Amino acid sequence: MFHLFLLLLLFLSPPHPSLSLTQDGLILLHYPNLHLPDWNPLDSTPCNWTGVTCHPTTSAVTALNLSNLQLSGPFPTSICLLPSLSSLSLSFNNLNSSLPSSTFSSGCARLRHLDFSQNILTGPIPNTLSSLPNLIYLDLSFNNFSGEIPASFSHFRRLESLILVNNILNGTIPFSLGNVSTLKTLDLAYNHFLTGTIPKSLGNLTNLEGLWLAGCDLVGLIPSSLGNLNRLQNLDLSRNMLTGAIPETLFLGLKSIIQIELYENFLSGELPEMMNVTELERFDASVNGLSGKIPSELCKLKKLESLNLYDNKLQGSLPECIAGFENLYELKLFNNTLKGTLPSDLGNNSMFQTLDVSYNHFSGEIPANLCGGGTLQELMMIYNSFSGRIPESLGNCKSLIRVRLRNNNLSGTVPEALWGLPHLYLLELVENSLSGSISNAISGAKNLSILLMSRNMFSGSIPDSIGLLESLVEFVASHNSLTGSIPISMVKLSQLDRLVLSDNELSGEISEGIGEWRKLNELDLANNKFEGNIPKELGNLPVLNYLDLSGNHFSGEIPFELQNLKLDLLNLSNNQLSGDIPPLYANENYRKSFLGNQGLCGGLSGLCPRPTFGENKNTKYVWIFRFIFVLAGVVFVVGVAWFYFKFKNFKKMKKRFNMSKWRSFHKHGFSEFEIVKLLSEDNVIGSGASGKVYKVVLSNGEVVAVKKLWAVNKVETESVDSEKDGFEAEVETLGNIRHKNIVRLWCCCKSGDNNKLLVYEYMSNGSLGDFLHSSKKCLLDWPTRYKIAIDAAEGLSYLHHDCVPPIVHRDVKSNNILLDSEFGAKVADFGVAKFFRGVSQGAESMSVIAGSYGYIAPEYAYTLRVNEKSDIYSFGVVILELITGRPPLDPENEDKDLVNWVTSTLDQKGEDQVIDRTLEIKHREEISxxxxxxxxxxxxxxxxxxxxxxxxxxxxxxxxxxxxRSGRFSPYYQEEASENDHQGNIV
Structure with missing residues (x-):
């Protein structure tokens, strides 16, 4: 009846200008939200319209592919009136209604392929879908379907692919799905089913080639019946709560399995014998509770390419047969309790790209030919007991990118060629017994960014050639026996962020020209033999946060320019400094920073020797002190009188901003009262939804930015969700974190009448958004934009990975990325930030949407579920802004969001039409x-x-x-766990 009613409406509709258009064409034109520019009602057939495929002789519409066309609104039910339609794809659109059950009960009878993925469809999955007798492929993934999987799905007779990934389905996995014997692909991953087990009936699906049940909240044992699936190629049971051992029978029937992923469960028990799984190419059982030994039956897997068993409780040694796998390119065993030696011929026959055996108890020598195939990129062996020398052959491994050998018992010299590998990005040799010197060959390591070699026995001088490493960001060589001076050539290292050379035998003066270290955040030269004056140029390093020059022979006065720095740590103790302490540091907070300098005087008692009074001089000194006390008394009386008159004039302001309410988070040299006095409308530099921002120039020359939040009444406060308001969130977040790419909150004030002030460091170039979307955009060349992207990413990485608990910003956008005078970027505005204590459990639900249009991640916008992935989406939009020069929403293009514009333009016109034309073409490859x-x-x-x-x-x-190699990872979880799980401070 429903479709008869639609047909009646169709015939009663006003006639189109052309009477020759076929009935199928009229049906397609019935829904305005489907209309595309070339759907012309004057055509005789729709066969040449975008997305339409017709029968070659009858011109009947047989297929519709309207994917990624920004279609919105409800599902166009009239489509099912097309009598010959066999394939329908509406994926990657914004359809946002439920699917009427009646649509499929009497229409779309010839459908073989149905794809509604990547929309915003809601409600239950229609149980009438199973009435489509010819349906072979059904994809409803990445929507908001809820409820249970219909029990009627067991009635499918031809269905080969059922894909329901990433919805909000609940209930349990129906036992009756085991009746759909034609299934080849069953993908139910990332739905939060009610706690349940894997149905044993799935073992009846003997045609199954892919089974994905990742992230389904499954518990219990892996059913042995899955061993009946002898055509299975992909099995993913990851991110569940499965327990027990992997059943041996699972491998008895799997003759042609290609991928097994059982990671991120809570499995326990020993790994079973692998039996006859001789076709296995990728085996991943990582992040479980597996125990026992790695079974020797693994040797039967002659085609094995990737073996991931990391983050378990595996014991024993590594089977010798591992070395015989000719196709093995990835071996990750970190975070276990494996012991013994690695097979001596490991790498001889393999084409390793990644080898990670970190955090185990391996011992013995490193195999000599790990790079036998010439393809090794990442070698991670940290926190083991490897001994002996580093193999010379690693110096010939030109493909190496990352080498991490810290915390072992390695000795001898580092192979000379290893210092200069052309693609090497990270070389980590910390905590060994390595000796010798840094080779001049290091000049060939043009890509070296991080060099960590502390706590060894390295000697000799730092070679001048180290100044050729333009990409060097971190150089840490503390606790060695290095001698000589810091090479003058090192002043050319403009990317340097950390320079730690403490506890060596270095000498000489600090070279002039260190002012070029504009990105230096940490300088630690403690406990060496440096001499001469402390360079004034140190005071001009804009992001220097940590300065330790203690335990040397520096002399002369402390440069007053050091007051320009915003230091979290300053240590100049145990030198030969003299003169006055700069006023900013002449207080008790910095006492320990200046101890052990005999000639140092200033406002801190106890730093300088006390004068001794002889008996013949007592009278003279008594009169001097009397005079000083009288003078101090006069000054005190005058001061009290001055303060009284000033206090009367300031009484009203004090009522509004009570000093007892001020909180400081960093050491600073200004008065909070002074800030309040300077909040005039002439100093306003910005205004937004949360309040006004003032630029305040203080009497000491320092410039700060002050945000004065709008007063919030009780009703407004209660209308906000249960989270803290913007002021409390900002204070709780910025008050407890320290990072060079997070804007500093100096102090704050909250008075009883809802007046709130936040005092930040001043960022002279304003926000990235203001710069990028104005006439000043031409000042942002590609190297500057590239560095801004890295700075902002490091700030967000600190929030997500280094804060405990992690912090989700929730409003990442170009206007909240601020730029200093050198275009260094810092993340700002934490008014809606969230301490995310539930990251390990998945997304956390919010009661309202926080964020800015154009930056809000799709899943957040329509599910209110938020985690760190929401920030990552927003940051991706910022990257697209930097590359295209376009705003996140383009008012000249019907407010089309940037992500969709970029993807559609790339598909239709290519990269040239996406990249900002003001960027130089020589950077094209890097921009891409x-x-x-x-x-x-x-x-x-x-x-x-x-x-x-x-x-x-x-x-x-x-x-x-x-x-x-590509295509080797799960389509739902491509992130390399080893990067996140044991990386420490190394990125």
Missing amino acids: KVLSVGLICTSSLPITRPSMRRVVKMLQEITSVPKS
């Missing part, structure tokens, strides 16, 4: 790679977005990472 990072971050599927730590790594390695 950064664009790829932005597109990954803005993936509509949260699980495929990389972590921020991974984003930082990808951006930093953007010019040097060689291509590796």
Whole structure:
């Protein structure tokens, strides 16, 4: 009846200008929200319209592919009136209603392929879908379908693919699905089913080639009946709460399995014998509770390419047969309790790209030919007991990108060629017994960004050639026996962020020209033999946060320019300094910073020797002190009188901003009262939804930014969700974190009548958004934009990975990324930030949407579920802004959002039409790679977005990472766990 009613409406509708258009064409024109520019009602047939496929002889519409066309509104039910329609795809649109059951009970009878993925469809899945007798492919993934999987799905007779990934389905997995014997692909991943087990009936699906049940809240044992699936190629049971051992019978029938992923469960018990699974190419049982030994039956897997058993409780040694796998390119065993030696011929026959055995108890020598195939990119062996020398052959491994050998018992010299590998990004040799000197060959390591070699026995001088490493960001060589001076050539290292050379035998003066270290955040030269004056140029380093020059022979006065720095740590103790302490540091908070300098005088008692009074001089000194006390008394009386008159004039202001309400988070040299006096309308530099921002120039010359929040009444406060208001969130967040890429909150004030002030460091170039979307955009060349992207990524990475608990910003956008005078970027505005104590459990639900249009992740916008992946999507939009120069919503293009514009333009016109034309063409390759990072971050599927730590790594390695094999990872979880789980401070 429903479709008869639609037909009646169709015939009663006003006639189109053309009477020759076929009935199928009239049906397609019935829904205005489907109309595309070339759907012309004057055509005789719709066969040449976008997305339409017709029968070659009858011109009947047989297929509609309207994917990724920004269609919105409800599902166009009249489509099912097309009598010959066999394929319908409406994926990657914004359809936002429920699917009427009646639509499929009497229409779409010839459908074989139905794809509604990546929309905003809601409500239950229609149980009438199973009445489509010819349906072979059904994809409803990445929507908001709720309720249970219909029991009627057991009636499908031809269905081969059922894909329901990433909805909000509940209930349990129906036992009756085991009756759909034609199924080849069953994908139910990332639905929060009620706690239940894997139905044993799935073992009846003997045609099944892919079974994905990741993230389904499953418990209990893996049913042994899955061993009946002898055509299974992909099995993913990851991110559940399964227990017990992997059943041996699982491997008895799997003759052609290609991928098994059982990671991120709570499995326990020993790994079973692998039996006859001789076709296995990828075996991943990582992040479980597996115990026992790695079974020797693994040797039967001659085609094995990837073996991931990390984050378990595995014991024993590594089977010798591992070395015989010719196709093995990935071996990750970190975070277990494995012991013994590695097979001596490991790598001889394999094409390793990644080898990670960190955090185990391996011992013995490192196998000599790990890079036998010439493809090894990442070698991670940290926190073991490896001994002996580093193999000379590693120096010939030109493909190496990351080498991490810290905390072992390695000795001898580092192979000379290893210092100079051309693609090497990270070399970590910390906590060994290595000796010898840093080779001049290091000049060849043009891509070296991080060099960590502390706590060894290195000697000799730092070679001048180290100044050729333009990409060097961190150089940490403390606790060695290095001698000589810091090479003058090192002043050229403009990217240097950390320089730690403490506890060596270095000498000489600090070279002039260190003012070029504009990005230096930490300088630690403690406990050496440096001499001469402390350079005034140190005071001009804009982001220097940590300065330790203690335990040396520095002399002369402390440069007053050091007051320009915003230091979290200053240590000049145990030198030969003299003169006055700069006023900013002449207080008790910095006492320990100046101890052990005999000639140092200032306002701190006890730093300078007390004068001794002889008996013949007592009278003279008594009169001197009497005079001083009288003078002090006069000054005190005058001061009290001055304060009284000033207090009367300031009484009203004090009522509004009570000093007892001020809280400081960093050491600063200004008065809070002075800030309140300077809050005039002439100093306003910005105004927004939360309040006004003032630029305040203080009497000591320092400039700060002050945000005065609008007063919030009780009703407004209660209308906000139960989270803290913007002031409390900002204070709780910025008051407890320290990072060079997070804007500093100096202090804050909250008075009883809802007046609130936040005092920040002043960022002279304003926000990235203001710069990027104005006439000043031409000042942002590509190297500047690239560095801004890295700075902002490092700030967000700190929030997500280094804060406990992690912090989700929730309003990442270009206007909340501020730029200093050198275009260094810092993340700001934490008014809606959230301490995310539930990250390990998944997304946390919010009661209202926080964020800005154009930046809000799709899943957040229509489910209110938020985690760190929401920030990553927003950051991806910022990357696209940097590359395109366009705003997140384009008012000249019907407010089309930037992500969709970029993806559609790339598909239709290519990269040239996406990249900002003001950027120089010589940077094209680098821009293209950064664009790829932005597109990954803005993936509509949260699980495929990389972590921020991974984003930082990808951006930093953007010019040097060689291509590796593709298609080897799960389509739902591509992030490399080893990057996140044991990386420490290394990115």
